[in-house]
Amino acid sequence: MTTVGILGAGQLAMMLSQAAATLGVKTLCLAASADECAGQVAPLCVVPTADPAAWESFVAQVDVLTLETENVILDLATFMSARKPLCPNLESLAVSQDRGYEKALFQSQGIRTAPYSLVDSLNELKQAAEDLGLPAILKTRRFGYDGKGQIRLSTVDDITRAWNELGKHPLILEGFMRFERELSLIGARSTQGDMAFYPLTENWHEHGILVKSEAPFLQAQLQAEAEDYMRSIMLGLDYVGVLAIEFFLVEGQLVANEMAPRVHNTGHWTIEGAKTSQFEQHIRAITGMPLGSTEVLGHSVMHNCIGMMPDKAEILSQPHAYYHDYGKAPRPGRKLGHITVVTPR
Numbered sequence: 524m525t526t527v528g529i530l531g532a533g534q535l536a537m538m539l540s541q542a543a544a545t546l547g548v549k550t551l552c553l554a555a556s557a558d559e560c561a562g563q564v565a566p567l568c569v570v571p572t573a574d575p576a577a578w579e580s581f582v583a584q585v586d587v588l589t590l591e592t593e594n595v596i597l598d599l600a601t602f603m604s605a606r607k608p609l610c611p612n613l614e615s616l617a618v619s620q621d622r623g624y625e626k627a628l629f630q631s632q633g634i635r636t637a638p639y640s641l642v643d644s645l646n647e648l649k650q651a652a653e654d655l656g657l658p659a660i661l662k663t664r665r666f667g668y669d670g671k672g673q674i675r676l677s678t679v680d681d682i683t684r685a686w687n688e689l690g691k692h693p694l695i696l697e698g699f700m701r702f703e704r705e706l707s708l709i710g711a712r713s714t715q716g717d718m719a720f721y722p723l724t725e726n727w728h729e730h731g732i733l734v735k736s737e738a739p740f741l742q743a744q745l746q747a748e749a750e751d752y753m754r755s756i757m758l759g760l761d762y763v764g765v766l767a768i769e770f771f772l773v774e775g776q777l778v779a780n781e782m783a784p785r786v787h788n789t790g791h792w793t794i795e796g797a798k799t800s801q802f803e804q805h806i807r808a809i810t811g812m813p814l815g816s817t818e819v820l821g822h823s824v825m826h827n828c829i830g831m832m833p834d835k836a837e838i839l840s841q842p843h844a845y846y847h848d849y850g851k852a853p854r855p856g857r858k859l860g861h862i863t864v865v866t867p868r
């Protein structure tokens with residue numbers, strides 16, 4: 524039986540493990556602590572700090588490696604990929620870890636991005652703010668998620684304050700996009716090179732955190748364009764696994780925001796809303812199985828449960844609602860679960 528080693532043990536590792544089990548694939552999740560939520564459904568290998576001896580014993584137990592977050596330390600990923608196949612590969616991970624590399628890759632493939640400037644000093648930040656104009660968004664190049672490590676600059680007075688807060692990290696200043704919509708594309712490429720794409724998903728964020736996704740967003744031209752973009756990124760990186768690209772729709776045009784080398788929160792609706800979930804698709808893609816159908820089963824709306832879970836009985840009494848509780852301790856701003864409502868066709 525194939526065992527997939529997952530670098531991480533949060534809710535994405537949990538849902539990957541559930542999908543793997545139905546395919547007859549085992550998982551082992553590398554966790555920082557024993558209470559991480561994937562432990563509810565899969566064995567954990569608990570390694571709290573960088574410990575090559577523990578990493579060695581983890582990698583010896585698995586056949587193929589994958590990620591549930593791009594924010595894994597590159598030393599760990601490098602160590603692992605020298606021993607077993609890592610899907611997606613190191614290059615894909617390295618690009619997705621850095622908003623600067625990511626934007627350069629998008630542009631090299633002819634994909635529009637927000638105007639941006641890499642910033643290493645307060646003077647460079649002042650210059651960049653003048654060049655791009657305000658408002659603009661200052662972001663850490665690495666290790667951001669759920670809107671963390673980002674400050675919106677509205678006036679020149681914000682510049683020094685933002686620098687004092689984030690200036691110890693490598694930074695990027697992005698022009699503020701006045702978008703009509705936010706869309707994401709989720710697709711997969713298998714070890715054999717087959718590709719499959721889900722329909723575009725429309726997303727809503729509050730304070731930088733995803734609150735709602737709806738799919739399918741049906742617009743044939745945008746779908747084709749987004750798939751072309753993803754195809755060229757996947758081929759360029761020799762990418763294997765599920766990939767997500769987030770877009771802004773600006774004046775009818777797709778502008779790439781960022782990519783995630785993994786299953787993605789905006790694809791959670793596929794669990795009940797598509798013939799093959801993104802989690803199953805990822806396991807199929809990295810273990811050499813044929814990819815599954817991405818056909819939708821209805822119109823899906825996914826709500827994230829942030830900071831608290833809703834009343835379970837109320838959700839369960841709805842005929843087309845699906846309740847997902849990740850079993851995590853409540854904390855303000857923390858993703859604790861999600862609810863998907865699929866209206867059948």
Ligand SMILES: Nc1ncnc2c1ncn2[C@@H]1O[C@H](COP(=O)(O)OP(=O)(O)OP(=O)(O)O)[C@@H](O)[C@H]1O
Nearest residue numbers: 637660667668669670671697698699700728731781
């Ligand atoms: N340049 C921009 N112009 C306008 N809005 C932006 C810009 N960059 C980010 N945002 C808003 O903030 C949200 C989060 O930004 P981004 O995706 O870069 O951050 P993140 O922390 O990596 O989020 P996640 O990993 O959860 O997707 C975006 O989905 C969008 O709503």
Ligand SMILES: [Mg+2]
Nearest residue numbers: 669769780781
């Ligand atoms: Mg994002």
